[in-house]
Amino acid sequence: MNQVSTTTDRKQPQCYSSQLKPSYHGTTLRYTSSSSGKCKRLTVQSVNPSLTSDWKECDVRSNAPRSTRLAGRLTRMMFNPSSETFLWLFVWLFYIVALLFPSREPAFAAYYKPYLMRFVGQLWAARSPREYSLRARAAGEDDGHVRRVTHALYPRFLIVFDEDKKVWTKVNVEAAVKRKPYVAVTYCYEDVINSGSMETLIERVRNATLDQGFDAYWLDHECLFKDTVQKAQDLYRMSDVYRLASFTLIMLTNESAWPAWGSRVWTLPEALLSRELRYKAGNNTVTPISLIQIASLAYSHHDEESQIINSYGLGKDPLERLERNLQLKEAMWRRENFQGRYRAEKVYALMGFFEHRILPDAEETELQALARLFMANDNDRIADRMISMFPRDRRGINQWYTKEDEYGAKLWDIEPAAQVIGITSNGSLVLDGCRAATIRWKNFPSVSFATRRSIRRLLALAVPYVAFFFFVTGCAMISVGNQNASTSANTYGPSPGTSPQVAGGGVMLAFSLILLIFAPVCTSYGHSGRVVLARPWLIGVRGVISAQKASDYLYGSQIGDSRRTLYTPSGSPLARPREGDSMFREGDVSQYEVALAAPPFDPIEGHMFTLVDTISGTIYYFRAHKPPTVCLFTGSEGGQGRFVLASEECSGSELRRETVLRMPSFISTSMHTCDWVALGGKP
Structure with a gap:
């Protein structure tokens, strides 16, 4: 029975080439051949070959003359x-x-070996409306006749007091001849349920509205549609509800309910986007309150959110838009979410701060919704910059969104070199305009080089x-x-x-x-002497080798002290610059000693690897869970290029980010521009 099952599985193609031809193979780690474009089994040269690895290993081999x-x-x-x-x-x-x-003299080439694979799947969401989108197709938006929701919207319904009949009725605002001033209400659902009921809250809201001289209010419990499609329209315009309200009324059961209210996902946009804020705690009277006062009462991360509050509340300490949007995103993610609603509700709450919004989708994840929001607001190129970041938390290495950079750079420090044009069903970002090169792992090649x-x-x-x-x-x-x-x-x-x-x-x-x-x-x-020109190669080794050993493998042994391969001063987390009496910018040999003494495998950060670049003559040490087979140039920062090293998952024609190195920007000119690539997503 097992034999029949195995035979059946083998008949199913594991992946497709860039020409959409099926390939049948096992589940071992694969790579795309830079000469044929075919999917092949990966062989990795290792300092200490192991038979238990997920890939085939061999001894380090040199092809020098x-x-x-x-x-x-x-x-x-x-x-x-x-x-x-x-x-x-x-x-x-x-x-x-x-x-x-x-032996035959190796040929010289001006470029690294190209990456010949491309993303061959369908986009789940696309930047351009001309591209086919699975999400748009499922939502019926691909016919070009879907009604687009715009800005400056009024809420679709208000609860209005009829003076003649002395009753409150639900009124369609869009059908009204005259726009009515109204009060927007915000509250904490858990606080209301634990201390009373929704009927009690509604009664208190109505009394407070009349006491403040208004005869209309907006409360989500009464004014939101229950239907998923219609509710998506309401969430789209939620920020306008609070922007256009005469004031926002915060309803609390008592003064101690401030932290519960402040921990909600929607409280930050509701408060920051309102013209004026007032609150009612228990049976107390309605009292005006400022953002600064709310911060000290309701927000537990006041130290991290003070810049946002000062920017909105007092108009002081203005933030650049990119920095402000990122701080808003992090502040939103620290808050609690309701159960049973949209999985990406935090993104829909966040989008009120952006110029362009997205229609909510009940099926999408947070990262998919966030990517759509960033693509819709491309002025800051947030997603384009984000792919060059190196997550400080290695558990999120496969996700494209990064909160903190390992190298300490801010998002605005990065100048992107590729554009995000869509997102896949797995949550990978699809990039266009990337320069890419393949990394050689099976051995050190025969390198054409010139010396002085x-x-x-x-x-x-x-x-x-x-x-x-x-x-x-x-x-x-x-x-x-x-x-x-x-x-x-x-x-x-x-x-x-x-x-x-x-x-x-x-x-x-x-x-x-x-x-x-x-x-x-x-x-x-x-054959000794300084190497002045070498054919572009990126060579990987599992384990740690010294710069001198790398030179011997590449060019053969030499006599003299000419340094052919140098240590990087700032290219990886393990890099160490030479300090003290050194007059020149160069890496210190201590990083080799640190890398050599480090455990060969870390459960969170992965195996220890060495990468050698022949153009710049630089050696890098890094950790990764899989040997990266593709190097992508995605941006520049601080005088260095950002290069994403990724492994290949051929079953989905996607790449998985393994690490990010800071390498000289000029080597990107020796990389071929590749077709669409999908980066990130679920492992």
């Missing part, structure tokens, strides 16, 4: 004798063969081939001398001594062997 690698090993054995020195002769023979039959050449290095590289010439010439001279000696002996008898040709050939042969013995040192020296 074989002669260079062997020369470095021979040189190290000559100057640092060890237990393997007795293998020197065998290694030397392989080195000679490698010189005679060199000198006459001495050119001569050192020529030494082995000069030795070969002398060796061949010496052998030829000995052979010719012996042949001449044999002919002379047959004609004139044996010669009394060695011929000059044989003697000269022997000297030349001995000289060539001496040169060949020291040829590894010459080869290592000839």
Whole structure:
């Protein structure tokens, strides 16, 4: 039975290529080949390979020229004798063969390996009305004839007192000839239910309204539709209800009910958007109150919300719009939500502060609604900036929304380089205009590079081939001398001594062997020196390797102190800048020691990885739960680029953010612009 089930599962495609061709494979970690665009099983080189990983692991491997690698090993054995020195002769023979039959020179390219996959699914919600949207389709909005709700709206219904009949009636305001002044009412549902009933609240509201000289009020319990579609229209215009009211009346059962009222989701927009505030506690009279007074009575996070309150209440300490909207969002998320309502009700309460609003949807999540709200208000490009943030709380690494940045940057510090054009059903943001590059994990590639050449290095590289010439010439001279000696002996008898040709050939042969013995040192020296240009590559390793080791894997061993790979001063959370008497901006070697001493796996932050960039010659240490196979350039901040490293989930053609690095912005020009990519969402 299990065998039949497995066979059936294998017939189902696990993913689709960018050409919509199905692919059948297992559940192991995958990546998109940068040469064929096909989905392949990921192989990761590791300092300590493990058989229990979710991906295939192998030893760290170098593809530097074989002669260079062997020369470095021979040189190290000559100057640092060890237990393997007795293998020197065998290694030397392989080195000679490698010189005679060199490997093919790697080709040079100006760009990193491209990311060939694209998001092939349907958008759940789209920025452009011309794009197909699953949400709009389900709501019947894709025909272009849906009535759009605009700003400056009155509430659809009011409770109005009929002076002649002495009764309160529900009136359709939109049908009224004259707009009536009214009182908007706010209250805490739990406070009302625990201390009385809704009927008691309504009676108190009506008496207070008449006492204040008004004959109309708005109370959600009486004026909101129960139907989901109609209720969405009411929530859309909720902020206008309080903006247009003559004043907002806060109803409390007693003075101790302020904290309960202040903890509600809607109390912040109801208070901040009102023209005037008054409150009634128990049987006390209606009393005017200011935002500053309310803050000290009702809000438990007064220290964090004081800037918002000062901005709205006194008009002092004005906040930039981007900062204000983010603070409002965080203040809203600290409040309680009613049970049984919209899952994204906090977003609908927040949208009253934005210029453009969204129609509520009972099926969407908070992050989906928040993405729609941010896309509708693109002036600040909040979502575009947010994707470059590195969550301080690693448990939210897969979510695109980030409260605090690990590098301490504010949202307005980031200049976005990509645009959010939609959101998927999983909650991933779909990006357009990203520059992307793939990360190589199976080994270190053969890198085409150029060093700072000198006459001495050119001569050192020529030494082995000069030795070969002398060796061949010496052998030829000995052979010719012996042949001449044999002919002379047959004609004139044996010669009394060695011929000059044989003697000269022997000297030349001995000289060539001496040169060949020291040829590894010459080869290592000839390939040494500062790397001035290298083909763009991003190479990953599971575990921690030093900058010197990375250089050896990339270019082969060298002689001298030329630094080919440097530590980053600020590119990752583990980066450490060199301080003290250093005159230059560079990373300190202590970060390697810290990374090496850190546990190889952390339950929250994941495994330890190393990333090497050949253009900037920089090495980065970071933690992630999966090896990231794609590097996305999403923005810049503080003189550095923000690069999101993501793993691939081919079943949904989406990317999962693993970490964010600060790398030099200029390397983004060596990345190809890719098609749509979906980033974030549920793991």
